[in-house]
Amino acid sequence: MTLTNWAGTWTFAAALADHPRSVGEVQRLVAESGGGVRAVGTFHSFNDLAEGRTLISLADMPDDIELDEDAATVRVPAQLPFARIAAAIDARGWALANMGSLPHISVGGATATATHGSGLANGNLSTSVTGLDLVTADGGLLHLDRSDPRFAGAVVHLGMLGVVTHVTLAVQPGYEVRQDVYLDVPWQAVLDDPAAVFGAGYSVSVFGHWGTDAVQVWVKTRLPGDEVPDTRWGGDRARVQMPIVGDDTDNVTVQGEPGPWHARLPHFRFDRQPSAQGEEIQSEYFVDFADATAALSAVRALSDRIDPLLLITELRTVAADDLWLSTAAGRTSLGIHFTFRREAPEVKALLPEIEAALAPFAPRPHWGKWFAMSELGGLYPRFEDAAALVRELDPDGTFRNDYTRRVLGL
Numbered sequence: 001m002t003l004t005n006w007a008g009t010w011t012f013a014a015a016l017a018d019h020p021r022s023v024g025e026v027q028r029l030v031a032e033s034g035g036g037v038r039a040v041g042t043f044h045s046f047n048d049l050a051e052g053r054t055l056i057s058l059a060d061m062p063d064d065i066e067l068d069e070d071a072a073t074v075r076v077p078a079q080l081p082f083a084r085i086a087a088a089i090d091a092r093g094w095a096l097a098n099m100g101s102l103p104h105i106s107v108g109g110a111t112a113t114a115t116h117g118s119g120l121a122n123g124n125l126s127t128s129v130t131g132l133d134l135v136t137a138d139g140g141l142l143h144l145d146r147s148d149p150r151f152a153g154a155v156v157h158l159g160m161l162g163v164v165t166h167v168t169l170a171v172q173p174g175y176e177v178r179q180d181v182y183l184d185v186p187w188q189a190v191l192d193d194p195a196a197v198f199g200a201g202y203s204v205s206v207f208g209h210w211g212t213d214a215v216q217v218w219v220k221t222r223l224p225g226d227e228v229p230d231t232r233w234g235g236d237r238a239r240v241q242m243p244i245v246g247d248d249t250d251n252v253t254v255q256g257e258p259g260p261w262h263a264r265l266p267h268f269r270f271d272r273q274p275s276a277q278g279e280e281i282q283s284e285y286f287v288d289f290a291d292a293t294a295a296l297s298a299v300r301a302l303s304d305r306i307d308p309l310l311l312i313t314e315l316r317t318v319a320a321d322d323l324w325l326s327t328a329a330g331r332t333s334l335g336i337h338f339t340f341r342r343e344a345p346e347v348k349a350l351l352p353e354i355e356a357a358l359a360p361f362a363p364r365p366h367w368g369k370w371f372a373m374s375e376l377g378g379l380y381p382r383f384e385d386a387a388a389l390v391r392e393l394d395p396d397g398t399f400r401n402d403y404t405r406r407v408l409g410l
């Protein structure tokens with residue numbers, strides 16, 4: 001049976017191993033693999049990142065969630081989608097700091113690739129990780145936490161360090177959020193003062209196309225918070241539910257009224273297919289937020305090339321962090337995202353043009369989306385340390401693949 005990722009943009013050559021039901025079985029599978037092993041999450045990456053000879057899915061592993069209220073942490077099996085974790089901790093009055101656009105992705109896969117939501121003061125989802133439990137290349141077990149100097153190099157690991165069986169995340173007391181959509185906000189308002197637009201709420205997303213005069217600004221306000229105005233930057237607050245892609249208002253979370261953090265921070269509902277239901281290719285590049293205006297202007301110059309292939313662009317922010325392979329390592333970042341039509345040859349031809357336009361800003365591509373760049377190590381100040389950690393924990397390359405060779409030279 002052919003195995004593809006969620007969007008059907010990558011067909012795996014690898015076979016899926018028998019689903020292990022215990023950590024011991026994972027250890028045995030890795031030890032007996034002979035190399036070429038990749039763990040897989042929920043298959044939401046768009047590229048060949050998760051490819052291998054043997055894929056290990058943890059979908060049948062036990063799913064107990066261990067909340068430690070004294071430590072304000074939750075230890076979760078890596079295969080669980082964020083929605084499951086959110087429901088369990090919310091029921092006990094706890095919350096995560098942020099979520100990505102969809103709650104369907106696994107915590108293991110999301111944190112391995114620096115998956116992010118938005119917010120100038122919010123780190124990506126990997127920054128909530130306080131501990132990792134791994135099965136390493138020799139089939140042994142390794143626990144890493146913030147007391148270990150290797151931890152900052154291990155959190156965003158791209159599957160290269162082993163099979164992560166459990167992830168421990170920081171939690172905080174539960175809170176409410178409301179999200180409001182401002183229509184017909186002039187592009188110029190974003191270009192003139194990006195800090196004002198992206199600083200207007202706990203989590204802010206700008207949605208639109210490149211050649212238009214106006215965009216939508218989605219503001220997620222953490223409550224209790226300031227009064228939500230009816231007009232911002234000359235754009236009116238929508239009074240009806242707004243879609244993200246096409247006219248599907250059924251798959252987006254509730255707008256215009258307060259609700260629990262996990263039902264407002266993601267754009268998409270867990271009980272619906274997100275985005276364009278997989279009829280799409282996604283790409284995203286991170287630049288220093290200080291370069292936002294110049295970088296956005298450079299991409300806008302390509303609007304005639306981009307917009308015919310584009311379903312929607314989303315702009316978000318990510319706070320700087322110290323994780324060695326995080327796309328926000330050392331710089332508060334603007335994420336410039338494209339949801340393209342699933343027209344693979346045309347998108348492949350376009351990406352080098354976008355990358356050339358962004359080149360002056362040292363763009364870092366999202367690890368799990370489409371990009372044409374290769375040999376990315378030089379973009380990461382701690383890359384040599386990260387490479388040394390990969391070689392230390394996996395000297396024979398059990399968990400490396402064509403992607404890690406092409407993209408990182410590892």
Ligand SMILES: Cc1cc2nc3c(=O)[nH]c(=O)nc-3n(C[C@H](O)[C@H](O)[C@H](O)COP(=O)(O)OP(=O)(O)OC[C@H]3O[C@@H](n4cnc5c(N)ncnc54)[C@H](O)[C@@H]3O)c2cc1C
Nearest residue numbers: 039041042043044045100101106108109115116159164368
């Ligand atoms: C509709 C849609 C919306 C998206 N929205 C966002 C968004 O808002 N923000 C954002 O940043 N990204 C977003 N993404 C991208 C997505 O979050 C990342 O690609 C993420 O890595 C997918 O997680 P996954 O569980 O599907 O992992 P997979 O794609 O299955 O795997 C990703 C990587 O993690 C490794 N991995 C997975 N599980 C383990 C494990 N247990 N142990 C070791 N390695 C493991 C794999 O080997 C692979 O290298 C979106 C993707 C889609 C399809």
